[in-house]
Amino acid sequence: MTKKEKPNGLTRRELLATAGAATAAMTMGIRPAFATDTLKVGFISPRTGPLAGFGETDGYVLEVVRKALANGIDIAGKTYAVEILDQDTQSDPSRAGQLAKDLINNQAIDLMLVVSTPETINPVADACEAAGVPCLSTVMPWEAWYFGRGAKPGEPSPFKWTYHFGFGVGEFHKTYVSQWKLIETNRKVGVMYPNDADGNAIRANLAPLLQKDGFTIVDPGAYETGTTDFSSQIALFKQEGVEIINTFPIPPDFATFWRQAAQQGLHRQVKIVQVAKTGLFPSGVEALGNLGIKLGSAAYWHKAFPYKSSVAGVSGTELADGYEAASGKQWTQQLGATLSLFDAGFDALKKTPDPKSKEAVAKSLSTLNTVTIAGKVDFTSGPVPNVSPGPIIGTQWVKAAEGAKFPLDYVVTENATDPNVPVGATLLSYNG
Template sequence: MGGKMSEIASMTPESAAHRLLNPTRRGLMVGTGLGALALATGSRGVFAAEATDVLKVGFISPRTGALAGFGQTDGYVLELARKALQGGLQVGGKTYAVEILDRDTQSDPSRASQLAKTLINSDQVDLMLAVSTPETINPVSDACEAAGVPCLSTVMPWEAWYFGRGAKPGQPSPFKWTFHFGFGVGEFHKTYVSQWNLIETNKKVGVLYPNDADGNAIRANLAPLLAKDGFTIVDPGPYEDGTTDYSAQIALFKREKCEIFNSFPIPPDFAAFWRQAAQQGYTRMVKICQVAKTGLFPDGIEALGKLGYNIASAAYWHKAFPYKSPLTGVSGVELADGYEAASGKQWTQQLGASMSLLDAGSEALKASGNPKDKAAVAKALGALRTTTMIGKVDFQAGPVPNVSPGPIIGTQWVKSAPGSKFKLDYVVTEHATDPAVPIEAKLKPFNS
């Protein structure tokens, strides 16, 4: 196709018009719109530039399915990004039009992989962005690594991304094209110890970690660190997503008198577990219920009714973060308020995370010097140092190559004050991994 367009672009305007008005079988391969552009310009230089100066960015996230909470706000964030990019992206003295091709994985890892391959092979994206959970990010990253397409991702423990895809401790990174930024086990460890020491407990922690990339990474790396800090980890073993009966796990937690509960479940699984835990009397002895993944978003907590009040969580972004988006210029409060006004729904921490991915991606494209050169973009990602909506992204200071760690801060879901628009308020209770984020409230015991 590129050769045919160049052929028409090299003609005089009269010859181009003849080809377009009297197409041969070969000429029919050129789209009418592009041909008309060549005719209108009468200049092969302008036409060639128009054909090559469009950047295609893939954006893959779970908008529907079991992980839909992670993608719920992406439509709004993408709208802001597209508006910010309406005038194009300036790189090395040239202005490139930017087309963001967003795709919904439907929370299916196989679909995520296929979407990535289609964006790579058919749409020929220049940069891939993937966000939220190993079920989305790992298959997309693998497809990009195999095809030699630069890929940037966020929102999953970096250990599950790095080691979960075959990298080995102490060995060189096997990845040339894929990069990930955000929290890891170290950040969870700091946050949980800081958060759990705010309330007096017996330091017995009942953990419910699933048999998936998140759960296995947390079990292997976080649990031993917590044990070294004096917490007794009571682990009934991995469970499969979709489990409906948690009686055995609940009985163990009750028998061991676990006053702290910690889990990394998908929403349907936690709802089933927590309701059974209430029915069987376990929730009455819980002083701290610390829930990752499901505990991130208001919809999942609100669905629990009174059982959702005082559940502790952790935020990889909060509207209290004191950073602005370099791409759109909006602050955290502006982003959250804008979303609520546009959607009628409560803001979620995913707003800032998805925005930060677009921030970092656009900064890497600008730093590449030539965003149509995939190797240059990959090199720019590996050297990227910038500040996004979530704070600092620095791939030169990571614990391993291809990774930039990020903060996660202690939070809690509390009942909103009378007259509030929403039933729950999401407050910051500690900030060990980023002291620049202001603490808003004191952690309450679950049963207070």
């Protein structure tokens, strides 16, 4: 070895030249080849405010995902560190849009993930579409996402950057017909559809399908979120003799409506109370006391789903048990739904030749065909571009067995939209 050589085989001059080039690269914002690039993923959900039930389990899911990705991910032979930047909308649509713009403009995220309800998802998706940032979302009817943001039936998709997976009106229709056939009724359905993106999409698309199947729809008209007096709707339902109630309210509105329905005697007349967007989580149902027992619901995820998380490697039961052990609270269907968003999002990143290219990530989303803890996600065969439909499973809240850890049990009563999910119980009449 000469005086000028180093043990690594480089001369002192070569070593200094290499160091200088690396310093220059860092100054220009270019990471040298031996450094690990970081993928920044935004995650927006409602963790406080009226929609807080949807975000209650998100902290735990984020812990699971961050632990699974602590050593980064390998993409196209390169290791990337992962930084997940999570934000709480406080259930405010305006704040949701502002948070999205901050993550896009000030944090330079590579991918946006957003979950739960049009009030959260649509403002975020719109911000991403305008800025040219790939965005993936779940947990709202896809029609309210697609048509609610300006797409027109029969016309090409106006969206290049935003993608959504999960249930739609077709799945609700299939599930409700399957569920409602389990109990004999007069097939009169009193509907409570709010004047919002969900309610308007459901009224326009679901109600006509149910009518074609022989159900009589009794619709008192759209109501405004935050309504405090539902006496006129209740009077109409009593007068028409409805035996099925179907509603898509936010949780506080359903609690108000159903307590007033009980005070005015409607609850004694109905045999099925099928609730969506609320009645999804045990805390909200428990708050209704005995009025919550035997409420019909629907699950976009249940711990009985027979799939594993591709990110975390856990089964549904393992995810639910882990949450209960960590929090002391009962598992909710949002656990698997939120985790499925990370499953699908990171699978799209892994299948991208260059995950730092927003165009490449968007293209990967458009061709994504994978299986998450909540089931299949396939953007190659959707009913419209940018959408992959997903299951919604008929469920019911029943009184838990004596000695159970929690007062209510959440059981699967039908599986028309995903026969792989095992049915675990028989639907009970609300007044049975």
